[in-house]
Amino acid sequence: MTESLFTPLSLRGTEFRNRVMMSPMCQYSADDGFPTDWHRVHLGSRAVGGAGVVMTEATAVEPRGRITPGCLGIWSDEHAEALAPTVEFVRSQGAVPGIQLAHAGRKGSHRPPAEGGAPISVDDPNGWETVSATDDPYPDADRDEPDESGRSEKSGDPAATRRLSTDEIPEVIDAFADAAARSLDAGFEIAEVHAAHGYLLHQFLSPVTNDRDDAYGGSFEDRTRLVREVVSAVREVWPDDKPVFVRISATDWLPDRDSWDVDDSVRLAPLLAEAGADLIDVSGGGIHPAQQLPNTGPGYQVPYAEAIRDGTDVPVAAVGGITEPTHADALVRNDRADLVALGRELLRHPYWALEAAHELDADIEWPVQYRRGRFD
Numbered sequence: 453m454t455e456s457l458f459t460p461l462s463l464r465g466t467e468f469r470n471r472v473m474m475s476p477m478c479q480y481s482a483d484d485g486f487p488t489d490w491h492r493v494h495l496g497s498r499a500v501g502g503a504g505v506v507m508t509e510a511t512a513v514e515p516r517g518r519i520t521p522g523c524l525g526i527w528s529d530e531h532a533e534a535l536a537p538t539v540e541f542v543r544s545q546g547a548v549p550g551i552q553l554a555h556a557g558r559k560g561s562h563r564p565p566a567e568g569g570a571p572i573s574v575d576d577p578n579g580w581e582t583v584s585a586t587d588d589p590y591p592d593a594d595r596d597e598p599d600e601s602g603r604s605e606k607s608g609d610p611a612a613t614r615r616l617s618t619d620e621i622p623e624v625i626d627a628f629a630d631a632a633a634r635s636l637d638a639g640f641e642i643a644e645v646h647a648a649h650g651y652l653l654h655q656f657l658s659p660v661t662n663d664r665d666d667a668y669g670g671s672f673e674d675r676t677r678l679v680r681e682v683v684s685a686v687r688e689v690w691p692d693d694k695p696v697f698v699r700i701s702a703t704d705w706l707p708d709r710d711s712w713d714v715d716d717s718v719r720l721a722p723l724l725a726e727a728g729a730d731l732i733d734v735s736g737g738g739i740h741p742a743q744q745l746p747n748t749g750p751g752y753q754v755p756y757a758e759a760i761r762d763g764t765d766v767p768v769a770a771v772g773g774i775t776e777p778t779h780a781d782a783l784v785r786n787d788r789a790d791l792v793a794l795g796r797e798l799l800r801h802p803y804w805a806l807e808a809a810h811e812l813d814a815d816i817e818w819p820v821q822y823r824r825g826r827f828d
Contacts, residue, residue, distance in 0.1 A: 485525025502805030557652030687728025
């Protein structure tokens with residue numbers, strides 16, 4: 453039988469009711485890393501809306517791993533306990549709850565986008581020193597910072613960045629593993645390692661940001677060492693019957709300089725699988741503001757996922773401008789992706805999966821409370 457968008461998928465014994473995944477999307481609504489009512493409604497409504505996988509936003513494995521002071525975290529047992537009720541609700545609605553474990557690296561210590569996104573000085577009570585593969589800060593000193601009237605001015609020095617020493621790197625790996633263990637205690641069934649969008653692990657992968665000459669820089673093997681060790685550490689604490697995902701940027705979108713590209717990603721994918729990854733969540737870009745985005749039409753990043761799937765036989769999730777049910781269904785039917793990750797479209801339409809099932813004539817369970825609204 454041909455697999456479709458609404459065919460269940462099983463990875464390591466964990467079954468997803470369909471191939472629709474809510475992509476991780478930062479909400480900038482946490483309080484010292486703790487979730488608020490916003491997170492419970494935001495994540496829970498997509499589970500009610502029929503998604504097969506509901507993934508949290510990037511969740512910091514340590515305080516300096518946040519992008520902004522409003523980012524979610526899981527660096528303590530108390531953070532895990534606070535997330536548990538939301539996780540349980542997502543599961544009760546038939547979706548598989550996943551958590552994206554993240555470290556922002558040099559892209560941390562910034563204001564939320566709604567406040568202009570400017571870097572926060574280490575001297576500011578709300579700021580912190582960031583760490584990276586390099587000493588070079590993220591080059592975003594020209595971001596807009598709104599004044600009290602809501603207008604913006606060019607302001608803000610780059611957040612202070614310090615190169616992680618070789619001796620400090622095991623602490624980062626341990627932070628990911630400890631966060632994964634807490635995530636399991638909170639009830640999550642998928643752990644996704646965030647190695648995309650210019651954050652810490654991507655900073656080690658890309659020659660744009662990795663100028664090291666130790667065991668974690670230089671060659672492809674050494675630049676990929678940290679992400680492989682993080683995945684192995686997460687896999688070690690994650691149960692055998694539950695999957696580990698890894699999100700990568702398949703390309704830096706910097707064709708005119710030495711950078712990470714799709715060939716590198718195809719080469720990396722089987723190494724991630726060997727380290728314990730069960731699916732590669734394929735996105736792109738984020739390492740440098742000079743990136744050259746391609747035409748961002750429907751499915752513009754799907755070819756990256758397809759290249760990895762064809763080149764390695766590792767299951768993939770495709771993302772990027774996917775909005776139409778027939779398009780999403782065709783990606784699965786034509787063996788271009790195993791999961792279809794929706795981001796902005798699920799912000800606009802939380803119940804997209806219910807409506808897509810109707811359009812595709814697929815049988816899908818509706819919450820009993822909403823059955824009076826089911827399509828005839």
